[in-house]
Amino acid sequence: MEYEIGQLETDLRLALSRNEFCLYYQPILDLVTGEIIGVEALIRWKHPEKGLIPPVEFVSSAEETGLIIPIGEWILRTACIQNKVWQEAGYNPILVSVNLSARQVYQPNFADRVSRILKETKLAPEYLIFEITEGIMLDSYHAPKVIKELKQIGLQISLDDFGTGFNSLQYLQELPVDKIKIDQSFIKSSTIDSNDATIVKMIIEMAHQLKLDVIAEGIETKDQLIFLQQNLCNQGQGYFFSKPLPSKELEKGFYKIEQIVIREGIPQELNN
Ligand code: C2E
Ligand code: MG
Ligand code: MG
Ligand code: MG
Numbered sequence: 001m002e003y004e005i006g007q008l009e010t011d012l013r014l015a016l017s018r019n020e021f022c023l024y025y026q027p028i029l030d031l032v033t034g035e036i037i038g039v040e041a042l043i044r045w046k047h048p049e050k051g052l053i054p055p056v057e058f059v060s061s062a063e064e065t066g067l068i069i070p071i072g073e074w075i076l077r078t079a080c081i082q083n084k085v086w087q088e089a090g091y092n093p094i095l096v097s098v099n100l101s102a103r104q105v106y107q108p109n110f111a112d113r114v115s116r117i118l119k120e121t122k123l124a125p126e127y128l129i130f131e132i133t134e135g136i137m138l139d140s141y142h143a144p145k146v147i148k149e150l151k152q153i154g155l156q157i158s159l160d161d162f163g164t165g166f167n168s169l170q171y172l173q174e175l176p177v178d179k180i181k182i183d184q185s186f187i188k189s190s191t192i193d194s195n196d197a198t199i200v201k202m203i204i205e206m207a208h209q210l211k212l213d214v215i216a217e218g219i220e221t222k223d224q225l226i227f228l229q230q231n232l233c234n235q236g237q238g239y240f241f242s243k244p245l246p247s248k249e250l251e252k253g254f255y256k257i258e259q260i261v262i263r264e265g266i267p268q269e270l271n272n
Helices: 005-017 059-065 068-088 110-121 134-139 142-153 168-174 184-189 194-209 222-230 247-258
Strands: 021-030 036-047 051-053 095-099 128-132 156-162 179-182 213-216
Touching: 005 036, 005 059, 005 068, 021 068, 021 095, 021 247, 036 068, 036 247, 059 068, 068 095, 068 110, 068 128, 068 247, 095 156, 110 142, 134 142, 134 168, 142 156, 156 168, 179 184, 179 194, 184 194, 184 222, 194 213, 194 222
Parallel strands: 036 095, 095 128, 128 156, 156 179, 179 213
Antiparallel strands: 021 036, 036 051
């Protein structure tokens, strides 16, 4: 997409008012049972002329211009409504993960806004997870405070892209997180590079010691899945199971995806 920055800002504003954004959902599976335990909501822009635009092309501009605040509110509300719709349709209750930008967290009364959206949409907080990255610690004074307020609402926090930043361990120490998502760059090379395999094993082991869930992102092959299962990674997501899909398409595959989990990687004591 070729875009001048001023034009992009104007178009993002229009997109919001014209309702051109949409959420795709990618399943997150329990790697032992094969059940879908959650979905990650990922924004897309259905541009009237340019077609479907991925978030890498507009999320950072939305952050720079502050438009991520109204867009983020739309994302959260839409994801909560969708999860509630699935629950009411009778699917097994699952978690919905929503990515947060630092800008959103620093607006005044962010936790109150979240609380209000949960009440409005009638989604119980236990079915919502926020995914945060190290970017959130740009304001290392406010971030832990806001994250604690969010946790008090009863929702969960997951540390996204773990291992890619400079201070991953420090953030783990300072933020009350429930889950760690191992960045896909490590998963990609885990079956070809022994150093990356070691890093992945260590992150999984550390998560277990800290009693945190650990999710592998970007699982694309059977070998990667088997490696992760053998090393007791509890959750995973990636193209091997499913790409992010519009809600209607994902629903059709809800039960089929579970059958893709390969049993041979699961240690005998867990595989019964
Ligand atoms: P992320 O939160 O780390 O999301 C994971 C990205 O990896 C998604 O890209 C997903 O489609 C992609 N992915 C998942 N499995 C695989 C796989 O097996 N192989 C490969 N190659 N890729 C895989 P996407 O949807 O393009 O999103 C990119 C980034 O944009 C996200 O990274 C997140 O940082 C940001 N983003 C997306 N949606 C939102 C949103 O609603 N709000 C905010 N603030 N940021 C968002
Ligand atoms: Mg994410
Ligand atoms: Mg990630
Ligand atoms: Mg990322």
